[in-house]
Structure formats: structure tokens, C-alpha cells
Amino acid sequence: MVEQEGIRRYVAHFILWIGIAIVAFPVYIAIVASTQDNALIANGQMSLLPGGHFFEVYYQTIFVGTSGATREPVGNMMLNSLVMALAIAIGKIAISIISAYAIVYFRFPFRMAIFWIIFITLMLPVEVRIYPTYKIVADLHMLDSYAGLALPLIASATATLLFRQFFMTVPDELLEASRIDGAGPLRFFWDTLLPLSRTNMAALFVILFILGWNQYLWPLLITTRDDMQTIQVGIRKMITTTDALTEWPIVMATAVLAMLPPVFVVVAMQKLFVRGLVETEK
Amino acid sequence: MQKQAIFQSKLLPYALVAPQLAVVLIFFYWPALQAAVQSFLLQDAFGLSTSFVWFDNYIELFKDPAYFEAIVRTFFFSFAIAVSSLSVALLLAVMADKPLRGSTLYRTLLIWPYAVAPPVVGVLWIFMLHPSLGVISRYLRGAGIDWNPLLDGNQAATLIILAAAWKQISYNFLFFLAGLQAIPKSVFEAAAIDGARPMRRFWTVTFPLLSPTIFFLLVVNIVYAFFDTFGIIDTMTRGGPGTSTVTLVYKVYSDGLLGGNLGSSAAQSVILMILVIVLTGIQFRFVERKVTY
Numbered sequence: 001m002v003e004q005e006g007i008r009r010y011v012a013h014f015i016l017w018i019g020i021a022i023v024a025f026p027v028y029i030a031i032v033a034s035t036q037d038n039a040l041i042a043n044g045q046m047s048l049l050p051g052g053h054f055f056e057v058y059y060q061t062i063f064v065g066t067s068g069a070t071r072e073p074v075g076n077m078m079l080n081s082l083v084m085a086l087a088i089a090i091g092k093i094a095i096s097i098i099s100a101y102a103i104v105y106f107r108f109p110f111r112m113a114i115f116w117i118i119f120i121t122l123m124l125p126v127e128v129r130i131y132p133t134y135k136i137v138a139d140l141h142m143l144d145s146y147a148g149l150a151l152p153l154i155a156s157a158t159a160t161l162l163f164r165q166f167f168m169t170v171p172d173e174l175l176e177a178s179r180i181d182g183a184g185p186l187r188f189f190w191d192t193l194l195p196l197s198r199t200n201m202a203a204l205f206v207i208l209f210i211l212g213w214n215q216y217l218w219p220l221l222i223t224t225r226d227d228m229q230t231i232q233v234g235i236r237k238m239i240t241t242t243d244a245l246t247e248w249p250i251v252m253a254t255a256v257l258a259m260l261p262p263v264f265v266v267v268a269m270q271k272l273f274v275r276g277l278v279e280t281e282k
Numbered sequence: 283m284q285k286q287a288i289f290q291s292k293l294l295p296y297a298l299v300a301p302q303l304a305v306v307l308i309f310f311y312w313p314a315l316q317a318a319v320q321s322f323l324l325q326d327a328f329g330l331s332t333s334f335v336w337f338d339n340y341i342e343l344f345k346d347p348a349y350f351e352a353i354v355r356t357f358f359f360s361f362a363i364a365v366s367s368l369s370v371a372l373l374l375a376v377m378a379d380k381p382l383r384g385s386t387l388y389r390t391l392l393i394w395p396y397a398v399a400p401p402v403v404g405v406l407w408i409f410m411l412h413p414s415l416g417v418i419s420r421y422l423r424g425a426g427i428d429w430n431p432l433l434d435g436n437q438a439a440t441l442i443i444l445a446a447a448w449k450q451i452s453y454n455f456l457f458f459l460a461g462l463q464a465i466p467k468s469v470f471e472a473a474a475i476d477g478a479r480p481m482r483r484f485w486t487v488t489f490p491l492l493s494p495t496i497f498f499l500l501v502v503n504i505v506y507a508f509f510d511t512f513g514i515i516d517t518m519t520r521g522g523p524g525t526s527t528v529t530l531v532y533k534v535y536s537d538g539l540l541g542g543n544l545g546s547s548a549a550q551s552v553i554l555m556i557l558v559i560v561l562t563g564i565q566f567r568f569v570e571r572k573v574t575y
Contacts, residue, residue, distance in 0.1 A: 019392060106291060123558050216400060
């Protein structure tokens, strides 16, 4: 029998709470700082308790932006991030599921070659090909556009592999049954396969949305116009100026706003999140 | 493995793979190929003529002490981030694996930092440890430490390792917890009956059974430290002070920004690609082992 004395449990609870405190502390500080007066923070006099400027700071952050010359409301940045994240997530799922369908349910010349061409892209993250990709996006006149933000990040070998793996487990009888019902390939895909893939798609969507929302290097390179900035890029530009000019409450409010959507997704859809994470890493 | 029941169609499958194939060819293979070709070329100062120079760009790169330092630094960062984050996560996972009241709440409270973007992580940590206004810096100065990561390279590196490890705890925790839960409880009970104390049980039973997960996470963490630390570094130190926090990815980015040597920048990209291919290869081997063990 595994001994379960009280002491050991208390130690476990204690260590877990310390872990939670370490994990939460930086975020707590950010939330607290976003409700305080900038002068106080700049003096190094920041209080560890929330201040009274919550509404004015968040109002200014979302609707106005910093006081600098090239101000941009963070609300608009969030909109850009949202469009990019949705485009990446939905785009990846859409193009991957149909290509996986073709690779599993059809025999055609170059089938395996195409599979490998897609598979190898697993090894080419955007970081290793940034400038050549930048040049192509520039040549296609897609700088400062949603297409330019999303398209180069949209091809995903992981999603294709995942759907391929799932389709292989779908019993052949389903296809034969729907063929007897007179269904063609598109009908079978739409009426049978898509409904079966729903959970997989949802789990993948959760992960891809978070990854899309958190993109940084690529948007940093290809957005030059302030109104096309994503929130991750915008927050960096807020601390570009010398320390004395940085409006920390606004920076921290932006950090909180940048965390909110993906953290909400993780907490609210925890089951799907864990499933998606484990499956995409396989 | 192949499906027995399939459809017959000449054109439809090509139409279905076309969108992904187009994106992959235009945005992956074409730029990768260009980088590869570019890395063998040398452009003159005015961009008027280019000549084929074989491996000169690579040789120049490896002769450059700054590049060599960036390689060493990147591996050091990766190792430090992986080890510190993995050990904290393992400790927490072992605790959370016990039959405790509120264990689902613990899990929720520990996994959400996965969703925090690297640049935001950088902003959060530089704010806490900012030399003049950071909340923690106050106490560090109070303890007599001359804390200024904006001037001291070693402190800047420490800060980046801490912040990057912090973000990765939740990911590692999740996979460790899954790994622990996959170990049958009867194994622990057998060890307990044999009289092994908890610490001994951990090192002789849990740790070896968890080793596939540990190897897998080690590789994932190294890849993470290679690429995803870019956002952390860029918001915290911009590679500075000096070049004390410039990693390989950061170097590709900042050298390219200066717009200087195209061939050298392309050669750097190619070297990174090769590194990723090696790491991915290792990852696949370990994943296979995970399945068969």
C-alpha cells in the first residue's frame, strides 16, 4: 500500500500553491500596475495592491492608445490579431483536411510525393526562412495585408498528418454504406467525414488559435503601417522609447489584454486544449 | 498503411490538394530554395553583380567570432531553460499526480501560462526586474545586489533564461502529468510493499518509467528555446547589452534588418534549417520509442 500520511499531503498542497504563486505572480503584478498612476510606477514606488485608475487606463488603452505621436488604439490591434488568428486557424484546418482527404481516400499519381512535400514543411518554421519569405510576400504586394499576415503561416504538415491519421481509423464500411446510398466523394466528405472529425477540428482549432494569436516575428517584419499592427507587435513598440517616456500602466494593460483571449480559451476549453496539444505533438 | 475502400476520380484529388500544395510551394519551398541558392552567392557592394563563391559565405560565418559566440550562447540558453523548466515542472507534476482534493483546480491554475505570448512574457518580466522601477529589483538592491540587466550581460542572460523557463513550465507540467498518469498505480504499490521510501520510489521507479517523456520534452524544449525565445529577447533586451543575449534566430533577424550581407544571412538561414531538421529527426526517433516502450 502507498502510505498516505497527512504530512505528505500537506507538503504536496504547499508545493503546488508555491508553484501557482510563481506562475501567477508576474501576471498579478501586470494587473496591479495597469490600475496605477504612471508617475508612481516611474519613481519605483509601485504599490503591490491594485490602484484606482482601472477604468481610465483601460479606456485609454483600448480606444486611444499611448500618448505618443504614433498612437494606435489597442482595440484595433486586438482586432488585427483576431483576424490573423482566425485566418490562420480556419485556413490551416480547411486546407489540411481536404488534402488529407485526397491523400487517404484516393489513389492518384504522385500521391506519396505530394504527401512528402507537405510533410517536410514540418522542418521549415517561419524563423528559418524569414527574409526570403518576406521578399516573396513583398513581390506579391501582400505587405500590410491580412493575407500577408496569415498565408505564409497557413500551411501545416501537423494538421494534415493529424487528419490523415484520423481518417485511417474511420471504418471502410461507412464509405461503402454511403456509396450504396448513391453518395459521391464530396457528399461522403460533407455528410459523413466532416461530422466525425468535429472533435478533432475543435481541438486543433483551440491550439491553432492560440498559436496564431501569439505570432510575433512574422507580423513584426511585414507590418509597417500602424493600423495593421497586431497586439504582440504593438506592445513591443510601446516600450521602444527611453524608459522615462514609457507609459507603464498602458503597457501593462496591453499585456493583460493580449493575454486575455488565449488564456480564456485554455481555461474555458481545457479538455479540447489538452487533447489538441497532445495530438499535435505526436 | 492504405485504405481498401477508396474513390475513383482523376481530377478531384488534385483539386483537393491544390490549395495546400500552392501555399507550401510558394511560401515554404520557394523561399527555402532561394536561401539555399543565395548562400552560395556573393553580391558586390552595389548589388550590380553576383558571383558563385561555393562555401565562402559559410566559411566566413564560422570564422566570425560573433557567430561562434551566438551558437554557444544559443545552446547554453537552450540547456539552461530546458533543465530549469523541466525540473520545476516535474516536481509540480509529481505533487499534482497524488490523489489530492482540488487536483483539477491545481491543473487549471498551472497550465494557463502556455497561452501567454513570448513578447508578453518579456514585457512582464522586464517590468518586474527593471533596474529602476521593478518590484523585485527593489528587494535585490535591498539585499545588496547590484542589479541592472540592461547593463550587465550575465544578468540579462539570467533574466531571459528565467522568463523563458517560466513560460515553459505549464507545457512541461501537462506532459509530465500525462506521463505519470499513464504509469500503472500497481507499480508504485509493488515498490511500496517492497519497502521503498517515497524518494527512493521516485528515483528507481517513476523516473525511469518517465524517461521517454523526459527525452521527448528535452527535445521540444530545446526547439522552443531556439525559436520561441525570439519574442522574449526582443521585448526584454533587444539582444543587448552588447551582444550578450543574441541567439542564432535573433542574429538572422538583426543582421537582416541592417540589410547588409545577403549571402551571409542566407547561409545563417540554411544552417538553422539543418539544425531544425536534425532536432526534428531526433524528436521523431524518441516519439517512436515512446510508442514501443
